[in-house]
Amino acid sequence: MTAATVGVGAIDPTDPASFRLWREEILRYGDMDTNGHVNNVAISQFCEGGRVAFERTGDLQRDNPEYGLSLAKVTIEFRAEAYFPGMVRIGTRVMGFGRSSCRLLQGLFQDGRCIATSEAVSVCFDIRARKAAPYPEAFKARILKIAGG
Template sequence: MVDETKVVRLEDFVGQAYDKLRYGDTDRQGHVNNAVFATFMETGRVELIYNPEDPLLEDGFSFVLAKLDIDYVAEVLWPGTVEIGTRVTRVGRSSVTMSQAVFQAGRLCASAETVVVHFDQATRKSHAFSDAQRAKLAGWMRAE
């Protein structure tokens, strides 16, 4: 998770994406529903790991979500957009841990720790990363 005692900025993340807020994302209190934050985190992950200009995956493989732990810091209000930051914090044999954060107007609204597993669609089991994949994932880490 992001350490909220430190100033966290979108620029601290290798992967940067955004989502447009929809009226249907709001709840009776007039702010974006907490469940929508999982979709924000998905947008950040997908834009980084499924980038068609710099693919990480080979045909027949995908990622499955193993863990999503969200800390809510501040409300998000409609209308507008949110920015999503994503970076790799750990690479395992077949899993990768990511730190993610959601911002609105430069303000940190949520942080998350996300774990995804490299998945072989034919065997329906986890599959070890190749050396090339490990190198690419290592490049998505931020030096502290």
């Protein structure tokens, strides 16, 4: 994954300065694999934690209990090994909104090193109708202030 393009500039997902919304996760012994490093499933779960922090920070369901978020697409690039014990910091930023979708960029860091980057598309959906719904404008404005460019 190279630098992501936003507007006329580029965002480097390996640079912690690219992110304002952060979540920290404690590495667990059980996150390791037989190679002695943190496994890909744990990295995926850390990305999920960052996406959940995005949703909760924007208070989507508090203000709109009829809506939820569903993951439509995710890609993860594993860039360096991570090791137990320690912490992982997950930075998440909004790259843009579609009608019912939001593109997210994430960087995962251990001791200042980028261990993984991720791009995801999250879709707002109507929980009762079980179909995509437009993101509420108030949520979009709030989350762009917190985790946008």
